[in-house]
Amino acid sequence: DIQMTQSPSSLSASVGDRVTITCRASQGISNYLAWYQQKPGKVPKLLIYAASSLQSGVPSRFSGSGSGTDFTLTISSLQPEDVATYYCQKCDTAPRTFGQGTKVEIK
C-alpha cells in the first residue's frame, strides 16, 4: 500500500505568517490528493481536492500544489480561526490512506 507522510507533525506560527505543510506519497499518485481541516471536536472539512483545486467556500488564503509524490498545503496569512489539524489523503485507489496530520497552533 502507498504510505502518506506529512511534515511537520506540528507547528506554531504567528498571525499573518505564511505556513507550509508538506505531504509525501511513497509512490506517485498524480494529482489524486485532498487536504482536510479538522478543528478540535469537529468533523473534518474538505479544503483542497485534485491537489490544487480550492473547495467552494474555502478562503483563498489556502492553496495546494504538487503532483506525483510531493504535495504542499499553504496558508498565505495565518488567521486565528485556522487553528486545526490538517490531513492529506490519497484519492486514487483503495486504500485511501491519510497522512498522520499536522497540528497548527498560534504562537
Added chain:
Amino acid sequence: QVQLVQSGAEVKKPGASVKVSCTSSGNIFIRYGFHWVRQAPGQSLEWMGWINPASGDTRYSQKFQGRVAITRDTFASTVFMELSSLTSGDTAVYYCASEMEVPTWPAGHWGQGTLVTVSS
C-alpha cells in the same frame, strides 16, 4: 444540500459487534461512493473502507479485512458499517463520508460522527 446523518453513540462489550448507519439526503444516493473513516481519541484519521452504492462493490483496508462489512440499502438511501470482534482499541468516532462529483472524487460530505465505546 447534501446531508449525512449517522446513528447514535454505542457502548459495546469486548467481542461484540457494532453496526453504524449513515443516511444520505440531498443528492442521488447511488451516484456517489461512500467511505468510512474512524478516529480514535487523540489520534489521526484512519480510512476503513468504501462502497459503491449502485453495485454494492466494496473495498476494505487490509487492517480491517475480515472484521468489517459495509453494506447499503438503496431504498432507504442508507449505508451501514458493521465491525465485529470489538476490542478496546476500536473505541473511536466513526465517520461516513460521501464523494463529490469533482475531479478525483474526494470525500466532500461528512456525517456528524458516531462514538463507539468498547468497554467491559
